[in-house]
Amino acid sequence: MTETTVLITSVSTKVLLVKEFKKALAEEKDKGRVIGIDIDPLSAALYFCDEYAICPRLDSPDYLNFLEKLCIEKKVRLIVPTRDEDVLYLSKHKKYIENRTMAKVMVPDIEVAKICSDKFNFFRFLQEHDLPAIMSWTEICDDITYPCAIKSRSGAGARKFYIAKDKEELNKLIENIEDPIIQEYIEGIEYSIDYFTDFEGNYISQVPRVRMKVVSGESKIGITVNEQEITDLCISLATKIKLIGHNVIQCFKTTSGSLKIIEVNPRFGGASNLSFAAGRSTPLYLIKILNKSNIKVKPFKEGLIMLRYSEDIFIDAHD
Structure with missing residues (x-):
């Protein structure tokens, strides 16, 4: 019988993802476990995992050592990120982790992760490879069509997402976003x-x-x-x-x-x-x-x- 232990990072509230991995292991009659890690001990999904651990912050110098030790101790075979920041970090350290542990890391190469994490770089990638893209700008210019959308150049979600109906409104709204990207409104x-x-x-x-x-x-x-x-x-x-x-x-x-x-x-x-x-x-x-x-x-x-x-x-x- 196989033993495929899965580590989910920044597990937070991803309860259904935890349950789906547990269901998959049961269906395969696999003795592996689902381990969740998070910096917050009150993250709901931790309590649905087979095991969990409270980890250092991603920007801590102790994080990589923590991850390596946990993977070795628990015989982790798969690391699954759930945040964009985790993807970037794990992509950067993917070779190190896979060489020093038995875990596969479900992230692309670092160059790909960087393109995906930056909306303007991604837009340029699409243009360079003849793929249909939403027109994007990093600063106000005469080429912008209205209405247009303004949001952060990096990060998921849309907590700061605005629609500007004209250039005057765009000038006001863009001040609310650090490192903004302007895109045609679709x-x-x-x-x-x-x-x-x-x-x-x-x-x-x-x-x-x-x-x-x-x-x-x-x-x-x-x-x-x-x-x-x-x-x-x-x-x-x-x-x-x-x-x-x-x-x-x-x-x-x-x-x-x-x-x-x-x-x-x-x-x-x-x-x-x-x-x-x-x-x-x-x-x-x-x-x-x-x-x-x-x-x-x-x-x-x-x-x-x-x-x-x-x-x-x-x-x-x-x-």
């Missing part, structure tokens, strides 16, 4: 695509889903769809940028029917649970890849709607 249907490859970048599966309701940049209501042109575009992008593991690709279909790529998050997304429920459990695929088992990718359920909500858990303060 109307249409917004998609997130859970795109999965093996560790060599070979395509295995994807599930497109429409973002029906978005709050602070995160999909709260979504529905699975099957559109071949989106599948083809994602494969083209992923092949050119060299994605590995689970990724979330975002794109728009404009009112004229054309597709435009927004960004790539090379990690699990908060709403990736919809793809698991639709029949494409990428945590299961990861366990199978590590154990050299065959992956049978079945058709996913189209038209499956996800309604997300929060749930309370209770822990004893004296434990």
